Amino acid sequence: MAKYRIAVIPGDGIGKEVMPEGIRVLDTVAARFGIEFEWDHLDWSCDRYHSAGGMMPADGLDRIRNHDAIYLGAVGWPTVPDHVSLWELLIPIRRNFQQYVNLRPVRLFDGVPCPLAGRPEIDFWIVRENNEGEYSEIGGRLYPGTDAEMAVQENVFTRRGTDRVLRYAFELARSRPEKHLTSATKSNGIIHTMPFWDERFKAMGEAYPDVRTDQYHIDILTAHFVRNPSRFDVVVGSNLFGDILSDLGPAVTGTIGIAPSANINPERDFPSMFEPVHGSAPDIAGKGIANPIGQIWSGAMMLDHLGHPDAGKAIVGAIEKVLVRPDLLTPDMGGKATTAGLGQAVADAL
Amino acid sequence: MAKYRIAVIPGDGIGKEVMPEGIRVLDTVAARFGIEFEWDHLDWSCDRYHSAGGMMPADGLDRIRNHDAIYLGAVGWPTVPDHVSLWELLIPIRRNFQQYVNLRPVRLFDGVPCPLAGRPEIDFWIVRENNEGEYSEIGGRLYPGTDAEMAVQENVFTRRGTDRVLRYAFELARSRPEKHLTSATKSNGIIHTMPFWDERFKAMGEAYPDVRTDQYHIDILTAHFVRNPSRFDVVVGSNLFGDILSDLGPAVTGTIGIAPSANINPERDFPSMFEPVHGSAPDIAGKGIANPIGQIWSGAMMLDHLGHPDAGKAIVGAIEKVLVRPDLLTPDMGGKATTAGLGQAVADAL
Ligand SMILES: CC(C)[C@H](C(=O)O)[C@@H](O)C(=O)O
Ligand SMILES: CC(C)[C@H](C(=O)O)[C@@H](O)C(=O)O
Numbered sequence: 001m002a003k004y005r006i007a008v009i010p011g012d013g014i015g016k017e018v019m020p021e022g023i024r025v026l027d028t029v030a031a032r033f034g035i036e037f038e039w040d041h042l043d044w045s046c047d048r049y050h051s052a053g054g055m056m057p058a059d060g061l062d063r064i065r066n067h068d069a070i071y072l073g074a075v076g077w078p079t080v081p082d083h084v085s086l087w088e089l090l091i092p093i094r095r096n097f098q099q100y101v102n103l104r105p106v107r108l109f110d111g112v113p114c115p116l117a118g119r120p121e122i123d124f125w126i127v128r129e130n131n132e133g134e135y136s137e138i139g140g141r142l143y144p145g146t147d148a149e150m151a152v153q154e155n156v157f158t159r160r161g162t163d164r165v166l167r168y169a170f171e172l173a174r175s176r177p178e179k180h181l182t183s184a185t186k187s188n189g190i191i192h193t194m195p196f197w198d199e200r201f202k203a204m205g206e207a208y209p210d211v212r213t214d215q216y217h218i219d220i221l222t223a224h225f226v227r228n229p230s231r232f233d234v235v236v237g238s239n240l241f242g243d244i245l246s247d248l249g250p251a252v253t254g255t256i257g258i259a260p261s262a263n264i265n266p267e268r269d270f271p272s273m274f275e276p277v278h279g280s281a282p283d284i285a286g287k288g289i290a291n292p293i294g295q296i297w298s299g300a301m302m303l304d305h306l307g308h309p310d311a312g313k314a315i316v317g318a319i320e321k322v323l324v325r326p327d328l329l330t331p332d333m334g335g336k337a338t339t340a341g342l343g344q345a346v347a348d349a350l
Numbered sequence: 351m352a353k354y355r356i357a358v359i360p361g362d363g364i365g366k367e368v369m370p371e372g373i374r375v376l377d378t379v380a381a382r383f384g385i386e387f388e389w390d391h392l393d394w395s396c397d398r399y400h401s402a403g404g405m406m407p408a409d410g411l412d413r414i415r416n417h418d419a420i421y422l423g424a425v426g427w428p429t430v431p432d433h434v435s436l437w438e439l440l441i442p443i444r445r446n447f448q449q450y451v452n453l454r455p456v457r458l459f460d461g462v463p464c465p466l467a468g469r470p471e472i473d474f475w476i477v478r479e480n481n482e483g484e485y486s487e488i489g490g491r492l493y494p495g496t497d498a499e500m501a502v503q504e505n506v507f508t509r510r511g512t513d514r515v516l517r518y519a520f521e522l523a524r525s526r527p528e529k530h531l532t533s534a535t536k537s538n539g540i541i542h543t544m545p546f547w548d549e550r551f552k553a554m555g556e557a558y559p560d561v562r563t564d565q566y567h568i569d570i571l572t573a574h575f576v577r578n579p580s581r582f583d584v585v586v587g588s589n590l591f592g593d594i595l596s597d598l599g600p601a602v603t604g605t606i607g608i609a610p611s612a613n614i615n616p617e618r619d620f621p622s623m624f625e626p627v628h629g630s631a632p633d634i635a636g637k638g639i640a641n642p643i644g645q646i647w648s649g650a651m652m653l654d655h656l657g658h659p660d661a662g663k664a665i666v667g668a669i670e671k672v673l674v675r676p677d678l679l680t681p682d683m684g685g686k687a688t689t690a691g692l693g694q695a696v697a698d699a700l
Contacts, residue, residue, distance in 0.1 A: 076538065081537075081545070082537055082538030083537060083538060083545055086538050114467065115466055115467055115576055115577055116465055116466060116467060117464065117465055117466060117467045134505075139505075139542030139543065140542055141542065141546065146509075147509060147510070148508075148509070148510075149508070149509040149546075150506060150507060150508040150509065151506075151507045151542050151543045151545075151546035151547075152504055152505060152506050152507070152542060152543065153504075153505040153542045153543040154502055154503075154504055154505075155484075155489075155502060155503040155504075155505065156500060156501075156502050157500060157501045157502070158498075158499070158500040159496075159497060159498070159499040159500065160497070186590070186593075187431075187432055187433060188426065188432030188433060188436050192489030192490055192491065192501050192502060192503045193489065193501045193502065193503040195431075195433055195501075196491065196499075196501035197501075218594055219593050219594050219596070219597035219598075220597050220606070222572055222594055222597060222598040222601070223597045223598055223600070223601030223606060224601075226465055226576060226598065226601045226602055227465055227601055240536070243536075243569050244568055244569050244572055244594065246569070247569035247570050247572060247573045248569075248572040248573055248576065248598075250573070251572070251573030251574075251576045251577055252576055256570070256573055279570075
């Protein structure tokens with residue numbers, strides 16, 4: 001029997017509400033596929049920040065370094081500044097564990113109300129660079145508190161960091177029937193980093209002559225997400241551009257509540273991390289109405305990564321079956337179901 | 351009779367096709383409102399770059415420094431790298447003439463097909479910082495051409511640059527019935543510049559207690575543009591965030607072809623510049639089917655700026671009248687009309 005030790009970090013807000021549903025579904029599928037999960041529950045969160053003075057213990061990363069994967073809910077709460085809560089938990093995990101690929105599927109499911117007229121077919125993947133780019137530690141302020149004050153932030157794009165995520169994106173595109181890869185860029189506005197990104201995209205493309213490529217500036221690309229979402233197959237973007245596109249994409253498919261993500265270290269030197277795209281949602285936290293599908297689908301991506309694509313597929317199949325049932329949808333999808341109701345329904349459908 | 355000297359820069363591609371329609375409509379309205387335009391036609395463009403070795407003459411800025419305004423079509427062509435064509439024409443004008451406000455209305459007109467189900471009401475303004483932020487000259491490459499290559503780009507936010515655009519946005523919000531201002535931010539991811547932006551937004555808000563404020567991270571804000579566009583009144587963003595939002599907004603209202611923009615120097619130390627949001631569109635250039643409304647509406651914004659809001663309103667009224675006529679719409683709006691046909695129709699409607 002395959003056995004995995006998983007670090008479970010529910011985090012804050014609705015993270016704590018959707019996590020039990022993710023685990024419920026994973027335990028159900030595990031029983032069916034001869035898999036065993038050992039869940040290592042960790043209270044790392046803004047609550048912990050208040051009670052123990054830190055988002056995680058000082059040796060937090062070492063404690064989970066040898067786990068098989070990390071399963072995360074959502075991090076952040078209004079009582080702690082974002083740049084504390086995120087830079088002391090989410091970002092260090094992504095960086096230190098070299099999870100340089102953030103993989104985020106965008107798909108319109110039958111049954112989920114779509115904000116676009118005519119319900120186009122939508123089914124593509126976003127590959128987001130997850131370690132460098134516009135999110136870097138380098139920056140600061142000059143003359144703070146005076147009229148001359150200024151803040152600077154450095155965008156850093158390395159050839160190693162750029163090439164490795166582009167390679168992943170080209171490999172993914174090659175594995176799909178359409179073999180079509182779109183690059184998000186902005187070489188006309190921001191001078192130094194984006195022409196570099198374009199060069200590396202072009203250079204990498206030479207090794208993948210079977211992959212059809214195109215590129216759009218990020219401004220018009222967001223417009224195409226709304227006007228022509230069916231044209232995309234795999235979209236690769238920098239840390240910031242990928243971040244934006246991977247909220248916009250799910251919004252176009254009806255709700256960000258169903259969107260999953262995988263923070264992947266492809267070399268498997270470190271554990272990868274699986275988490276929904278949505279945040280801790282203070283506005284609906286505590287009501288038991290958050291959509292658990294993002295968390296559950298992230299669990300399916302974890303199974304893919306651990307080498308159990310059949311088990312992952314079974315979960316996605318169960319999600320498909322449940323979402324066409326209006327009585328089982330949570331409020332963000334126009335229904336009245338609860339988090340637990342929808343989670344149980346997916347488990348039952350397995 | 352009010353007389354204005356306008357620098358006319360049609361630029362490249364469809365810029366050359368929509369500009370005559372803008373001028374046609376402006377001349378028509380001018381005759382009615384006792385205004386006289388002296389058009390100073392300039393061939394600054396990628397064509398000029400090839401024939402004369404520069405996008406504009408070396409003393410280009412001095413030649414237009416004393417004009418009353420600049421009326422621009424679109425700049426850029428595939429034969430010249432964007433970071434040449436734009437950084438040698440569009441960007442120097444915005445920067446040197448301290449056009450630090452880029453004002454872009456987003457409005458769904460009756461008659462224009464909307465990509466959103468249910469045709470929500472959409473009518474808001476984007477105020478984009480236009481001089482600094484993510485678009486800065488500071489950056490470069492280390493170890494070019496080697497495996498160790500890296501490219502860096504500096505984001506620069508000054509208190510002066512941030513406060514002046516925020517002040518403009520608060521004033522605009524105050525002048526509107528809803529008095530609601532939304533700030534685009536990303537203080538959770540990019541550490542140093544966005545918390546600074548948030549601080550300045552909050553500080554400026556204290557002087558405008560009558561303006562209701564909120565803020566969203568740029569990722570979820572793009573989602574709200576699709577899910578709840580009716581909730582916005584005035585949206586203020588940095589150079590890059592404003593750039594993205596002002597393509598996405600018009601896409602949500604049916605076509606980017608109608609979207610205008612004003613690059614404003616509020617102090618009037620320098621001429622302001624009026625241009626459509628769309629680019630030179632090589633894919634449809636030369637066919638005579640480009641939508642001229644973005645150029646025409648930009649002319650209306652120029653009239654507002656020059657102190658003739660009645661004349662500007664007359665143009666927008668004529669646009670409203672024409673867009674409900676399916677036979678007058680260009681292909682981007684689902685019709686079969688030509689650039690000249692639609693332009694003439696707006697002039698006739700005056
Ligand atoms: C052409 C380009 C430099 C420009 C920008 O990014 O500012 C354009 O996208 C715009 O929005 O005016
Ligand atoms: C919470 C935040 C730091 C994060 C990000 O920007 O990466 C989130 O938006 C995401 O997309 O995972």
